[in-house]
Amino acid sequence: MLLRTKLHGKIYEFPDIRLLMGKANEEKSGDRLAGVGAETAAERVAAKLILAEVPLSVLRENPAVPYDQDEITRVIQDAVDESVYNEIKDWTVGEFREWILSDTTTTEMIHRVSNGLAAEMIAAVTKLMSNLDLIYGAKKIPVTAHCNNTIGAPGTLSSRNQPNHPTDSPEGIRAEIYEGLSYGSGDSVIGINPVDDSYSSVSRLLDMTYDIIKTWNIPTQNCVLSHITTQMKCMQSGSPVGLVFQSIAGSQKGNDSFGISVGMIDEAYELAKKHCFPKGPNFMYFETGQGSELSADAHNGWDQLVMEARCYGFAKRYHPYQVNTVVGFIGPEYLYDARQIQRAGLEDHFMGKLTGIPMGCDACYTNHARADQNAIENLAVMLTAAGCNYFMGLPMGDDSMLSYQSTSFHDAPTLRQLFKLRPAPEFEKWMEDLGLIKNGVLTEKAGDPSIFLKR
Amino acid sequence: MDDTQLAAIVDAIVRELKESGAVKPAASSLDSQAASVSTNLSSPSVVPVKSRTSGSGVNLSIDLPDPTTPQARNTPRVKNPKDSNGLRALMASTTARIGVGRAGPRYSTASLLLFQGDHAVTQDALYRDVDQKLLDEFNLFTVQTKVKGGKQEYLLRPDLGRQLSDDAKRTINEKCQKNVNVQLVVGDGLSAAAIEANLRQIFPVVKQGVQNAGLTFGTPFFIKYARVGVMNDVGELVKPDVVVLLIGERPGLGRAESMSAYMGYKPKYGDTDADRDVVCNIFENGGTNPLEAGAYVVQIAQKMRKNQASGVKLKLAK
Numbered sequence A: 001m002l003l004r005t006k007l008h009g010k011i012y013e014f015p016d017i018r019l020l021m022g023k024a025n026e027e028k029s030g031d032r033l034a035g036v037g038a039e040t041a042a043e044r045v046a047a048k049l050i051l052a053e054v055p056l057s058v059l060r061e062n063p064a065v066p067y068d069q070d071e072i073t074r075v076i077q078d079a080v081d082e083s084v085y086n087e088i089k090d091w092t093v094g095e096f097r098e099w100i101l102s103d104t105t106t107t108e109m110i111h112r113v114s115n116g117l118a119a120e121m122i123a124a125v126t127k128l129m130s131n132l133d134l135i136y137g138a139k140k141i142p143v144t145a146h147c148n149n150t151i152g153a154p155g156t157l158s159s160r161n162q163p164n165h166p167t168d169s170p171e172g173i174r175a176e177i178y179e180g181l182s183y184g185s186g187d188s189v190i191g192i193n194p195v196d197d198s199y200s201s202v203s204r205l206l207d208m209t210y211d212i213i214k215t216w217n218i219p220t221q222n223c224v225l226s227h228i229t230t231q232m233k234c235m236q237s238g239s240p241v242g243l244v245f246q247s248i249a250g251s252q253k254g255n256d257s258f259g260i261s262v263g264m265i266d267e268a269y270e271l272a273k274k275h276c277f278p279k280g281p282n283f284m285y286f287e288t289g290q291g292s293e294l295s296a297d298a299h300n301g302w303d304q305l306v307m308e309a310r311c312y313g314f315a316k317r318y319h320p321y322q323v324n325t326v327v328g329f330i331g332p333e334y335l336y337d338a339r340q341i342q343r344a345g346l347e348d349h350f351m352g353k354l355t356g357i358p359m360g361c362d363a364c365y366t367n368h369a370r371a372d373q374n375a376i377e378n379l380a381v382m383l384t385a386a387g388c389n390y391f392m393g394l395p396m397g398d399d400s401m402l403s404y405q406s407t408s409f410h411d412a413p414t415l416r417q418l419f420k421l422r423p424a425p426e427f428e429k430w431m432e433d434l435g436l437i438k439n440g441v442l443t444e445k446a447g448d449p450s451i452f453l454k455r
Numbered sequence B: 001m002d003d004t005q006l007a008a009i010v011d012a013i014v015r016e017l018k019e020s021g022a023v024k025p026a027a028s029s030l031d032s033q034a035a036s037v038s039t040n041l042s043s044p045s046v047v048p049v050k051s052r053t054s055g056s057g058v059n060l061s062i063d064l065p066d067p068t069t070p071q072a073r074n075t076p077r078v079k080n081p082k083d084s085n086g087l088r089a090l091m092a093s094t095t096a097r098i099g100v101g102r103a104g105p106r107y108s109t110a111s112l113l114l115f116q117g118d119h120a121v122t123q124d125a126l127y128r129d130v131d132q133k134l135l136d137e138f139n140l141f142t143v144q145t146k147v148k149g150g151k152q153e154y155l156l157r158p159d160l161g162r163q164l165s166d167d168a169k170r171t172i173n174e175k176c177q178k179n180v181n182v183q184l185v186v187g188d189g190l191s192a193a194a195i196e197a198n199l200r201q202i203f204p205v206v207k208q209g210v211q212n213a214g215l216t217f218g219t220p221f222f223i224k225y226a227r228v229g230v231m232n233d234v235g236e237l238v239k240p241d242v243v244v245l246l247i248g249e250r251p252g253l254g255r256a257e258s259m260s261a262y263m264g265y266k267p268k269y270g271d272t273d274a275d276r277d278v279v280c281n282i283f284e285n286g287g288t289n290p291l292e293a294g295a296y297v298v299q300i301a302q303k304m305r306k307n308q309a310s311g312v313k314l315k316l317a318k
Helices: A018-021 A029-033 A041-051 A056-061 A073-080 A082-089 A094-103 A106-114 A119-127 A131-139 A170-182 A199-214 A228-237 A254-258 A263-273 A304-318 A339-353 A373-385 A412-419 A424-433 B005-020 B025-042 B086-092 B109-126 B131-138 B150-156 B168-173 B194-214 B229-239 B291-309 B310-317
Strands: A003-007 A012-013 A159-162 A190-191 A223-224 A244-247 A284-288 A322-326 A359-362 A389-391 B141-144 B182-187 B219-226 B244-246 B259-265 B276-282
Touching: A003 A041, A012 A018, A018 A119, A018 A244, A018 B141, A029 B150, A041 A119, A056 A094, A073 A254, A073 A304, A082 A106, A082 B141, A094 A119, A094 A131, A094 B194, A094 B310, A106 A339, A119 A304, A119 A339, A131 A373, A159 A170, A159 A412, A170 A190, A170 B086, A190 A199, A199 A223, A199 A228, A199 B005, A223 A244, A228 A244, A228 A263, A263 A284, A284 A304, A304 A322, A304 A339, A322 A339, A322 A389, A322 B005, A339 A359, A339 A373, A339 B244, A373 A412, A373 B109, A389 A412, A424 B168, A424 B182, B109 B194, B131 B194, B141 B168, B168 B229, B182 B194, B182 B229, B194 B259, B194 B276, B194 B291, B219 B229, B229 B291, B244 B291, B276 B291, B291 B310
Parallel strands: A159 A190, A159 A389, A190 A223, A244 A284, A284 A322, A322 A359, A359 A389, B141 B219, B182 B219, B182 B244
Antiparallel strands: A003 A012, B244 B259, B259 B276
């Protein structure tokens, strides 16, 4: 394999697809840590020049982990629609980029081609996209899903109500849910990250959130983001489960470190279809994030963008209701500052949509990253322009349990009013009936959690 | 160890320290500082008084209370709530920022600025160095890890923060007493503010406690750009029975003063967190009080020596 180019008179040569892919990435501290990042800005562009000429078939034939060694590779490769693949396998990555962006390429055409793609092909074209390319390209690929309500329809923006509490206090969590609902947060899910992963604690929070949903007749679903085995036990024991959650990685070894496998998620998916209380047909919720494979030494020498794309191929198997990257949570060793976090957020959302999954984003940062709330608000604006399905809703964006900051209860209504978007249609109707929203704008009554103290 | 025992140990040590003048009650010194500042500000000779009618603002006098007190934080910002007592009860049930009010779909000004104040104190803690005066107060000499490129490199390369530089090794070899019972080390970690908030309280308690127990207290020093794993290098060099590393924790929003005390029995290359014990969340008002934490540290050190183990091995030895 010869991968060589000249740039400004200097020759650049790359030994294999793995290093070419790593060096073609926009700058990320995690790629440096993995030893696959470009040494110079010029080397980065040289790698992009060569990557633009690589046929899509070469990327399918060079998966990040070999087929016989990794069940995630097998899941992705086996799901490729061979007839669609045969139509596009000779396109170069550069041609693929232009095809996605072309004004004659429709949403339906992209949805069809999605089924002929492997994760490495999706990651490759993402590396050639500028930020505005990623926004414009993703906007062309709406992906909707349905559970008790509809997420991702064009013209809508949803919000996960994330009422975490440092000790899982049901009273404290209930108070936060009320605050969020009063701002119109909760149409994606009322989803709690628990401190205590035990069955008794998780089932208690499921009961409590289900009680709120029933009492107020809210068209939404609940979820307690414990390990999936705890949620399986809850389903089997008759607890009211809305969505079934798991964090996933892009390699078998990475999923080992999460204590999961394809077989386990297959089993959970069957249980979800049987036991979850909402209408469906989409019941699964996954979270991902660039760098998690590297942090578990499960990246097999590949860059974090490729490993992230593989997560989405894995997620697609389960027709999820929602998937989001937790983009800045991992810390500065992987995404150093606001610029890298913003870039990764745009990449992840685009790759999810091109994969064909209903993609949202936890636009967030930790306190030791070079980022602040302004940076996250910027990312949320960019992603809303890109057609992102949903964001997190936290009390002022401050998670008092996980010690990180994300988007807030206030951000969803702001972005909706700014971009003329609405909550999920069923949820908007519910808000209208309660007098919280009128013509897409919050009413005087909104923002007061005490309205939920008496029904 | 039960609470009464612990309280007795803390009392005894603090009493002794106060008598020797090593520790002053923290609150009173703060109060007197605050009082002198406000006297200056309100002094008529400093702020000239002019007529209000001028409209030029020269007579403007803004003198705000701290918005970060619990009382100020818990002020409801919702305009005309349906149930104002109920709203207060909801707010009291969680430390999350609810009842914060709005301006259109955005935050109320008070809520926005409180959030920014909390984030600011966190950032300042991360990107600031520990005050040299404080280190001098305790005669701590400073050595550095293999991080050479400042805070940026420190954040990007956790591996370098776990290793002492060659210069550091030489200095420690020259200055430190070897084969001591307890070696205390202070590291900046991810929060300078945590060291500044707690060192004056915890340091004398640990030193005195170790000596009262009839153990040798090694030459203490400060490590700049330190990660927890650096205590392995310290163990290899100084050969103490127990290494105690006081280190700043990753700050939460508005909480930069939280410190940890990591401890290991004869730490050596390759040791991991499984070989260590930790007293975490050390801070006044809500966390583990630094005086109490100091007493704990002494107690754990004695237990480690008795069982010749730390971490998981110490748990199994119980």
